[in-house]
Amino acid sequence: MSEQQENRDYDHKQSVRDCASIANHQTEENPKPHQGTEPFPVWLLIICVIILIVGGSYVGANSGGFEFANNNKSGYEPGVPAGLSGKAPELSEFEKYVKGGEAVYKAVCNGCHQATGAGQGQIPPLVESEWVINGTERFAQIVLNGIRGPLIVKGVSYGGQEMPAQKGALNNKQVAQVMTYVRSKFGNINESIVTKEMIEIARQKFGDRPNQYTSAELSPAQTMLPGDQPEWLAPEEPEAEAEPEPEPEPAGESARIDSGQTGNELINSKTT
């Protein structure tokens, strides 16, 4: 081996060693970070220990030994905000009756006369209609047997469509309730109702008719169906119950009945 060749070999080995040493030094100076191997700081450990001691002694001193009897406050009842009883508001007998009529109306009349009672096209309105507000007799005749032909409602002429009889579909109570609902909702009449007894009489009188009425056949007079208003409709009734009389005086009782009859006569005389 020539001297030149040896020198070259030496130079080569030297440069390889240099490279290796540079690479080694680099790994030592900038070690690759490894997760989870960082040392836990001592100051943080001390703070944690202090928190555990202080917190633990506080809970121990105030927990009452974790006994149920020490922590249960007996007699506690959740309060109900004023004005909220948790129950639906009580409906009066009148409101219940009208509600029954509303259900019948929605099931039967709604499709033609609309929920608002405004009618549509050749179907006349019920809102403030004279056929609703005036006598209950002809109103019952219309509902029981239906109506057809020329008809004037609130000054507007109708007659393009017929109303079918409802006597087969509805019983006396349903007719009475729906008439009461229509009178109350669309006619604003709340001081008198139509009872099922009234419809029973109307059905006996008019129910045999085979076809619909025409408006010319219906009396323009404000004839009311005969029959008494139920006791619960009278506004003075609850007061009388709240004040129980020690001795029911026969004179007072008859006077009350008399005045009731006078009231009915008044309605009838007014309407005939």
Ligand code: HEC
């Ligand atoms: C199939 C459609 C239809 C149904 C259902 C119907 N009606 Fe009628 N109703 C009419 C038509 C049409 C007239 C007008 C008939 C005419 O022009 O002669 C009318 C007329 C009336 C009238 C007289 C006119 C007025 O507007 O005041 C009253 C009252 C009435 N209906 C109440 C009712 C009630 C209450 C019900 C439900 C129990 C009912 N109708 C169900 C179609 C209907």
